[in-house]
Amino acid sequence: MNPVSVFGPDFPFAYDDWIKHPSGLGTLPDNAHGETVAIIGAGAAGVIAGYELMKLGLRPILFESGQFGGRLRSQPFEGVEGVIAELGGMRFPVSSTGFYHYIEMLGLETAPFPNPLTPAAGSTVVDLLGQTHYAQTLADLPALFSEVAQAYDAALEEGANFAALKQAIRDRDIPRIKEIWDPLVAAWDERTFYDFVASSDAFQKLSFHHREVFGQVGFGTGGWDSDFPNSMLEILRVNVTECDDHQRYVVGGVEQVPRQLWAHTPEGCVHWPAGTSLASLNGGATRAGAARIRRQPDGTIEVTDKWGRSEDFGAVLVTCQSHLLSTQIDTEESLFSQDLWMALDRTRYMQSAKTFVMVDRAFWKDKDPETGRDVMSMTLTDRMTRGTYLFDNGPDKPSVICLSYSWMTDALKVLPLPVEKRVDLALSSLNKIYPTLDIRSHILGNPITVSWEADENFLGAFKGALPGHYRYNHRMFGHFMQDDLPASERGIFLAGDGVSWTPAWVEGAVQTSLNAVSGIIHHFGGASHAGNPSPRDAYATYGPIRLPD
Template sequence: MTNAPLTAFGPDFPFSYEDWITHPAGTGTIPKDALGEPVAIIGAGAAGVIAGFELMKMGLRPVFYESARFGGRLRSKPFEGTNGVIAELGGMRFPVSSKGFYHYLDLTGCETRPFPNPLTPASGSTVIDLEGETHFARTLQDLPPLYRDIAAAYDEALANQAAFPELQAAIKAKDIAAIKSIWDPLVADWDERTFYDFVAHSDAFQKLDFQHREVFGQVGFGTGGWDSDFPNSMLEILRVNLLGLDDEQRYVVGGVEQMLHKLWHTAPDCAHWPQGTTLAQLNGGATRSRATALSRAGDMIRVSDQWGNEDSYAAVLATCQTHLLTTAIDVEEALFAQKIWMALDRTRYMQSAKTFVMVDRPFWNDIDPATGRPLMSMTLTDRHTRGTYFFDNGPDQPSVICLSYSWMTDALKVLPLSDEKRVDLALKALAKIYPGVDIARHIRGAPICVSWEADENFLGAFKGALPGHYRYNRRIYGHFMQDALPDQEKGLFLAGDGVSWTPAWVEGAVQTGLNAVWGIMTHFGGQTSAQNPGPGDLYPERAPVRLPD
């Protein structure tokens, strides 16, 4: 069984979402008198569109409110004058263990290819530049022993402090009892301890000097440096490792945002709705405007938009960043319990910045006659660019360089700068690593940049739970279970990767969106098939462990 593929099965709530949404019995049914009833969905990102798609299949009528751009943080921005040459400003690499997400990718016919991460065949080669010293490598074995010592030490720390091999084997086997027996005690042990604590005080790293920890933070494992996550709860990092979220990643050819646009126009078999019905048709071809207020109206919830339009719904799904529920949207306080308000407000988002340029061709593949190596390689560095990635669209075709992908303090350094200044700084940093390469000569068009913390609709890129945040996460994750709530708190549901246990990964948005589907179905008096129980049916017996308050 342990040879089974790794999927995002738990560990907090071990439930197979991919099996639920693909089962022949379907995800559930609602009573006849509820067919055609409208449900408001705030946010047309992954969680909202996927939840709306599944609710439409049940016979409900999703009504979308979107504050700015369709797609949320699955944002693929094309370079002007091109066809399919894009900058992935949000999610750009998708681990194959995200089976729920890949179900919708496959459903919409999107093509994926291996992401050019460091030391992978997809990148071809990697350059690591730290403290002015540069190393060229194609595999880990090409790097100095220090790097292999770091990789071995981290594996040892995971095995000794988190029973990692046994726990990952249980996840692969979908052995719920084994997962809970190992994971639940880890929650109590590591909720209030940081990632850095896990590394620095492990026996494995205690045998090594500070430089090893420093290089581990700068270069990390899998996709790059992890020092920006050092203050985070170790539970957040363990989930990434356990579920293979940092391994075997792929990107979507032509941009991941297209998946949501295709799903918007996909006509599945639906209860109640005639053949050929799509989310686009049910919404008149476009979403409504920004939701500005939520309030109770008897048994209904009233949604107001920015133009003063008001409509009432039996159920509302909010998929926006949680901070918007305490800032941009005027939410009646009685709609959530105070402990939920505390959890929403304490959610901590991390900063992230990207700088992209389009170039005339993939010139980095040219061979330097002096070294016999490519002119440039996927680059990890302690300079402010941090990570540089190359996207090859074919010989002599316009291609893309992500000059810089950075987080937290490194992202804040460029926050006030113009796009042109960001490119200039990145080129100067890369010139010190590749002194003979004139990158600017190949740049075409205008750069494309993003700082997610500067976007009023996001206020940050993704959640990064701090020590002590597990209880907050459990409250908002389990909010879709509403039977025990007082009537004034029922009907408003939450979803999105920030509500999930796996922030920054779209699978978390998918899973919480599907939790909300079950909750909304139940709110309308619906139920699942006995042959295909949903997440709420199994939640009481598999729920995330509760820590004492």
């Protein structure tokens, strides 16, 4: 059976095949070789786009206002090598085949992520409404939890023709995908995730408590109540492309991906000599953050960094969060249409907070002498911690606990608090679940925390499209198709998971960066290879359905 991948469903294009094709992504005319492209943001989208554009003979210049890697942020604990806290993306579904192309190319190691009720977790504790349940599989939990899981499976089948849609994605059967998916866009864009659940026949037969459990504990990776207000389309995409399943983490930290791509010297670069890397083309470091973007009389685009250094570029790729174009970067309004500005400014980002501690060893694997169970488990709870994850780095290194991973209202509860207070609150919650376990006695060094909404370069963790936002997403995602735009709006491109159909997943950043690459190739007069058509070539035929305005 073919594996499920993030192949659509809005735009079913084989990005993984495109980047692996021996012919390459395309060619540029000789007079375009060496032309500079400004890339604003050195996260996954910016670095991957820069890497591919460099191979084609362009000179990408990266601007970064914060930390290299964006939300692929692996912060090391002090005093020990290779022990990290994954503050941003930390679990990567194997269906993200575009992203895994780069992981495999770089030779990085991955391992199963310790999600609830998976073998990698070992054991899971669900603590809900003051009752604690220990399990290794779903069958170990009370029947209520199986009823919830079965009800959601039935709701997906009833409301989304789920099995058939997933099979079409497995088969990469584009007409069948469009036949099923496009009517769902019109049916569910303006309805919420909660509406989908609560109005389904399967959940109508169950109690409110079943929906409550579904929100708190959820399916796959944990509770989903923070997504209840979102458009159901956002959740359907996650489910049908298995982004919520079969997840792995990058051993040693996912930040290795952008950092190694920055230094990587690919074979067969056009125009550039052997040994060229993004780092060497940028003089070893990124520019400071972009402060201003202006169109010049000759059609080039001027980017000024925060120290006042201005340069003119043949094209610009913006990969930062869309709100920064209004709040942090003085962006000439005429570079985008008013319709696109509406989409960029209405994009809604969700809050997210994580708190980590380093501990002396994987003590949670110790057995309780009375019960024979693990003394601590991966934990899902309705308490402030919400999700607690355990990472064993082996016998030669300290281990790591993500004490708390929370979203939206739960993340806002700790927003004003210093890291020590966050740790105290998390330990207090966990003590109610594990009253005889002294977690505090195992902690080493200083804790690490993040609130993404408090970072001026992000203003939130990831997009969460509200009902009615499909049209906005369509405008942003399709912006790389620029033939019909006026000259004043051409040459500036958008990428990043917030522009994609799969926000919060790095595959969305990969796919939109590759869209931008195809648009930039065309902008400089280049073309794709006949045997390896680009997203531009496929978009008119297989692009997302357009809802009437």
